[in-house]
Amino acid sequence: MNKKLLSKIAITMFTMTSLLFTNSSVTYAQNAKSRVYGKDRIETSIEISKEGWKTGSQTAIIAQGYNYADALCAAPLAKKYNAPIMLTSQYSLSEDIIKELKRLNVKNVYIIGGPKVVSEKVDEQLKSINITNITRLYGDTRYETSLKIADQLGSVNEVFITSANGYADSLSVAAIAAKKGAPIIFADKNELKQPVKQYINKVNPKKVFVIGGEGAISNNAIKGINNVERISGQDRFETNEKVLQSFKNDIIFENVYVVQGAGPKGNEFADALSCSALAAQKAAPIILTNKDITPDLKNFVNDNITSLSNIIAIGGEDVVPSSILDKIETDVEVTEINKDNSIFGEEKTKKVINGDLTVKADKVTLQNLQVKGVLIVDPGEKGSIDIKNVTANTIVVKSGGENSIHLLNSKAHNLIVDSKNNVGIELKESSNINNTSVKSNAILDNVRGNFGNVLIQNKSDSTENKVVLKGKFDKTVDIIGKANVDFKGDFSEVKVASEAKLNIEKDSKVEKISANSKCNIKVKDGATVNKVEKGVKDVEIDGDVKDVTSTDKGNGTPPGEGEKTTGSDSFTLVISKGNGSSELKKETLKIKDNNNAMNYLKSIASVTEKGGLITGIDGISNKTLKELSEEQRKRGIIGEDWFIYLNGSKTSEGADGVYPKAGDTLKFDYHEWDWRDLAPDESVMPIKISRVPNSIKAGENFEVRATCVYKPVYDAVVKVDGKEVARTDMDGCATITINSTGKHTVSVEKESGKDEKTIEVTPNGSSGGDNGGDNGGEIDPEKPLDNAFKMTSNGDKVQMKITNEENGEITITLYDSNNSLVYIGQDTLNNGAVKFNTVLDNGKYYGFYKFKNKEKVKVEFEIK
Structure with missing residues (x-):
């Protein structure tokens, strides 16, 4: 709309003490309007990412763009990490998505949905661009998936319940729930699933908002839930308006996002979903439309926007026509005060300014004004x-x-x-x-x-x-x-x-x-x-905090990292599973003289052990590699074990050597583990190649084996002279043939790690030279440093001392003669020495210790 510049007017102000004349001018303001879109929903999500995260983001959320069931609850998680929501097909990431992830410099990715929703190829694509910190959040049903996401949010004061059988109500509230840090969980029309009820009882929110009418979620479904408030309208657009009215005080109308909320296909949710993370970031409203805007929504927006409001369509012209944007506008008069040492307004009577008021002067007093x-x-x-x-x-x-x-x-x-x-x-x-x-x-x-x-x-x-x-x-x-x-x-x-x-x-x-x-x-x-609730590892705390917990259950933070509670004569003992995702027991125990972690654990649980190592708690027993499922082994899992954490840090000693103090949190957590638990650098797999002979005859079959921390690596890429020729099986093996004579390079590669060996291929029928190879390569041939490692034992108690001029974090890993992992220790070497204490049976042991970013040093010893 074109507005003409009005002539200057004089505003005369009378006060009880003085008469002042203030120079002012009046113009009309016009809202900025723009559009963010791509050629399809996936490209639109990329453009939204570029708009909201111009300088990058450490975290990204990836959701399926054609199936709303799993993805609708993702906005609060995106807000927690200030992350964009990027959409993908079921099968793979597009090249443009990969390019955007690189631009953002993403380190952590949450994938919403299981492999049937977002295929495992997406994981492989992410790893190929060095994004290895990948967490999938999903359950067997959409209800369980919503709870998995909710669990990531930590403690909450409010919960939003929406229908699992439609997307509109979830979209209306997504940005608001995200801004509040409140989860969105699903309900059927006639019931809340039992896990949903259990979650609500566990978090005990001050308020539960049910979004949608009884046609979507019946009163019977929410029976027994306390502190419930229902927000609904006659249809999705009226519900959208009612939601915005209810939470108007939480909304900043500097940006207003207009999205498609209905259409003929029934899956017109994608643009609003991508936009929900951006709207939550800016505490902005999302307006649902379908080729037009309803009168009530239009009036609500026009009543609340200001001359500074940016009206932004998400999607192309066919999705959100410009005619909708034209109906959203302000007609605002702008008055400017530009005289120093002036007073504007009556001393007793309130003056109404129907438009905007701009003050460009010093020592001005504004009094008794209503600036609309x-x-x-x-x-x-x-x-x-x-x-x-x-x-x-x-x-x-x-x-x-x-x-x-x-x-x-x-x-x-x-x-x-x-x-x-x-x-x-x-x-x-x-x-x-x-x-x-x-x-x-x-x-x-x-x-x-x-x-x-x-x-x-x-x-x-x-x-x-x-x-x-x-x-x-x-x-x-x-x-x-x-x-x-x-x-x-x-x-x-x-x-x-x-x-x-x-x-x-x-x-x-x-x-x-x-x-x-x-x-x-x-x-x-x-x-x-x-x-302090830590959602990521990189949180440094200098000084005293009464209670430190971890809410990150999936992207690399150990369970309860930094967790600590105060108490004059007691501590907290927690037994959990799955990196803290399932809490089995939690007790506050009195400190007793000379009691170690094992004593306390046995006081509340049934414990099995071997050689001082815990092998089972309350019937949940450790699993070796051979006991794992095929699916686990394909994922690279090496075992399932109990791990001990004291105030969030993994202990370097067994339970017999850990003595909690008052105020501590001691946690025993049972979870899967893989090579990252042993390697100082989690971004690069320390893969090793073995069983490659020094020479073979042309056309002769031979076996290549890929191992990592002495365990087989599944689906490692085997290459000859840089070209892929095979992939390793469950035992880390692949059988290959080289037909051309001469020297060739055989390599194994996975998760940014690579190892290779040169082999001589001779003509078939020749002597072939040395056919020895490297005896399997199961133990790396590092040479121990003289006098750097010393082991002393007293019965089954073992102390290992490492001296070195190198200071910093050190990891030691030991295996027995059956190649079974028996000990992992992590500590910091200061002033040239560090000691590790544990309990071991008689026998031979081997392994290595390693400083971060340094070569491994082999150790071998025997306890008699």
Whole structure:
């Protein structure tokens, strides 16, 4: 719509003490409108990723783009890690998806759905581009899949229940649930599955939102569930509008995403699903349409957007016609104040500004105003503005000094700080903001008021914003941009989804920090942090935290990493399965003198052991390679065993050598393990080639074997002179033939690892030379370092001491004469020495120790 520039007008203001004339001008604002789309749903998901994650993302979510059942619950997980949702076909990733994953520099991937939904070829493609930290989340049914995703979110205050038999209601609430960190779980029309009920009882949410009418989820289905609120309309579009109305205070209308929510095929969910992660990132609404927008939805949007709102169609013209965007617009008058030392507004009577108000002057006082549009504050680098008894839809701070923007008894739905310099905003006299978005350096000082939900972001990951928060913040502080944040006051919850530094100052208190990205948390003396939930490994904590737990059950974090609870004379003992995904027992036990971990474990569970190593707890026994299923062996699993973690770190000693202290968390977890549990570098498989003779005759068959940590490697690629000729079987073997004479290079390759050997092929009928080979190559021929490794024993108790000038993390791995793994130890060598203590039976042992990024050193000894 074209708007003409109106002539300047004079606004006359009378106060009790003075008469001022303020120069002002009036124009009309127009909303920005744009479109994000590709040639199909998969390419559209790529374009959304480019739009929302311009500088990359460590994590990505991959979901099937043509089957909504598993994928609809993914948005909260994407928000937790500030990750895009990228769509794929059932069978493989497109070249464009692979290119986008490389651009993002992704390290971790969550695949939503089992191999029948997203094939295992996708895993192989990811590994081929060095993404090896892959977690699949799925169950036997869509209900179980929704719970698997929910489990990844950790502790939650709210839960959303939607129908498992349609996608529209899930899409309406996806971005809002994600923004709140609340799971979306599925229900049938007439019942909640028992595992769903168990999950709700376990997390005990303060609120359960049921989305959709009784035609979708009956009252009988949710019978017995507490704290339920139903949100529904006559159809999906009215439900969409009701959802947005209900959570309006959680929405920032700076961006509005318009998506297709219905169509003739019944699978028009894809664009909205991809967009849900982006909308959650920006706390933005998603508007469902079908070739048109309903009157109620149109009115809702037009009533809440401002002149700053960006209206963005997701999908092409055939999916979201431009005619819909044309119906979404503001008709806003913009008034500008540009005189220093001025007062705007009556002293006692409230003045209504029907449009926007822009202040481009220093030492201005705004008083008794109702700004129906946007209040833009831009007083200059050292300028100041007093805002007294003012209400506005949105306040935008563009500049000001470090203690310059003062709000007194004022209210706004949104406060956006996007300043050219470090600006300070102070709330006084019960000033209230629903949502605060910080895009630059800022100081937020809550003297008496409420900044609401705080979102800290920035315009580029190349810069680090410095943000200071003072006072009481009883809503979530959400960090999704690179930032250095000082906390000086009382805080409810801090969520970290981007690289950040958190400084908890003296006398400050934080109830909970959800750390879902690499970050450093410094808790200064006199500060209190009650809980830290670690969603990733790279979380450094400097100082005291009362309770540290791990919520990452799938992408490489050991169970309960960093987990620690305080207690004057007790500790927590946990027995779990599947890297903490299933908790079997949890007890608080009193510390007793001279009791070790084995003593405590036996006090609450039935334990079987051999040579001091636990072989079973409560009937769950370790499995060797031969006892594993074919499916497990094909996945590279080497065994299933019990592992011990003390405060989240895997212990270097057996249960007899671990002595928990008051406040500790001791965890016994039973899970599968593979070569990554033994190799210091998890990104490259230390694969070895064996059984290749030094020479053969042309056309003669011979066997190649691939091993890793002395175990067979399934489906390793066997190449001759760089060309694939075979793949290894379950025993790591492949039989090949070379017909051409001369020297050839035979190699085995898998998961970025490679080993090779040169072989001489002689004409058939010749003597052929040495046919010896390397005797299977089962043990690497490293030469021990003189006097570096010493073993002493006293009965079955063994101490191994390693001395070396090298300092750093060291891993030692031992096998018995039957090639069975008997011991893994990890520790840090400081000041030239480290000791490992364990219990071993009499017999011969071999293995190796290794510093990270160094060669292995072989060890052999015998206990008599």
